[in-house]
Amino acid sequence: MASSSSIVNQIIQQEVLLDDLSDDDLASFCQIANLAYRSGESIISDQDYDFIYLPALKQRLPHHPLLQSIEPEGRGFSEEKVLLPEVMLSTDKAYSWDEISKWIERLKKSAIEIDLNSNLIQIKATPKLDGFAGFDDGSRLYTRGDGKKGSDISRVFERGLQVYNDSERGQGAGEIVVKKSYFEAYLSEYFEYPRNFQASLIKEKALDKKAKQAIANKAALFVPFSQLPIRSVTIDELTTKFEQIVDTVLSMVDFDVDGVVFEATNEALKTQMGANRKFHRWQIAFKENKDKAQVTVLSVTPQVGRTGKITPVAELEPTQLSGAKIMRATGHHYGLVKSQGLGAGSVIELTRSGLVIPKINQVLKSAPVNIPEICPSCGEVLQWESDFLMCLNHTVCPAQVVGRMEYFFKILANNDGFGIATIEKLYEHGIRKVSQIYTLSIDDLSSMGFGEKTSINLVNQLKRSTSEQIEDWRFLAAFGVVRLGMGNCENLLNFYPINAIFELNLERISAINGFAELTAQMIVTGLDSIKPEFDLLSQYHFNLELTPLQKDLVEFTHSFSGKKIIFTGKMSGSREAMKKRAKSIGIKMVSSVSAKTDYLVVGEKAGQNKIKNAEKFGVEILSEADYLALIK
Ligand SMILES: [Zn+2]
Incomplete structure (x- = not known):
């Protein structure tokens, strides 16, 4: 393999095509490009990073740490990290109207849950600044860092930087930016992108004349998000x-803008939607991407994933798109092949999307399709599960067994060397489970045909994977239980220690906010199935960083735990406080009355339909006072 610096150059010079890059090279290139970008010395354009390389990484290694964390900063900041006054989350991104409309559906759904008329939802649209994110608490300015800890860069204010609109310090999150007109007139000769210049303002070394001048002219500024113009x-x-609104907002400020941020403004709705580890659910950034191409499909082949899902992979007539040669694209499922006629000879529209790359937008000209009847890996007859074609031979199917083992190491993300090629070789020599891999010695590996150096390295990497600390939710997610991705694992471990999760029943899991009953059922079954492997691997004493328990939030012993309740009408206290209290004792809030609802709690001017339905389904109706007395 080429050294990483030469690979980086080859990629930048476009001597190597994206499709020819190994997963490892792609991952390290993204990391290097990200670090370079964060330290203000971009090696590729933001467009290429956002639309070509990062999406490719997301497609090939969806669980790569670079995609999981809020983007780390480059090494330009060597100082000690300090705790931010408040957590600064990243913003979820959408690259099409389709994704925005799904977000709107989520807003509406949450609005129903809090009895908010969706016509009353106000959405604030602001330009998404392409600057350097910071948090100003009034006395200090911090970089965003990893979202929890950042670096103190207060020196940039000491250097005279002003706050946008001549406003006050201490307005929280914002960005350090430079005016576009000023950059073009005075700086574009010296800096390739405004970002490079913006970062130079923050660096520890003394400012040069151009930077001092830009600050003195108020061309370089700190713009708190609260000062941005709003539509x-x-x-x-x-x-x-939609398009008209986006166009208007994109041109509202004289700063570099790389999208539009949409957010709901209703406080109760925001509370209801909350946040996950990475971003607020009530907020989304729209980034435009207009590169499209029409491409002829040469063939479509089935690929088996670790869960048994069969994915159609289209081999394409090689096509140049956004500066890269595209030869392959993935369809989401075989339902698309069937309904749109994605077969050899069909013509598709491709876009570089931020989510999956390259993505098949639509089939423009269909062709006869070939739907596989048996699994290409194990020969099992395939089954349809809604739009998905599945191989249900989960325990034996080689592609799934290999996929699961590969997934484990990928999710742990604290080891190298256990990529697909290594795992396939281990499989050929009878290895079927991760726990078997951990028993292997250097001699075992050598006898399987691994070179001496490789065998030593692999054993060392296994040791490293157990000694290098990882979060307990990451460890649990690595087992690949359906519905137990990293986010759900973290949510679960907020309430129960990792050693106690195998004792949990459906009721306890579904009492946690965010786990619907069906999900909880799948988790219980899934946990059951991984228990033996979990126990075997636990013997290696992985160095787990335990998630702090939020015990005070849930008193699961309460007799109302797991009960499904709806509030309707005006309550004497705040609805939000009531919901919070209900959730804290494990009550599930539901949005409509059904036979499965346990109680309807009615306040003043209660919804008559809900009461009628409650009577129809035999749901017990409680007054607010009765309810409060019962949960005391
Ligand atoms: Zn199979």
């Missing part, structure tokens, strides 16, 4: 005039 719209307006 306020309803869901209806956003739906009917």
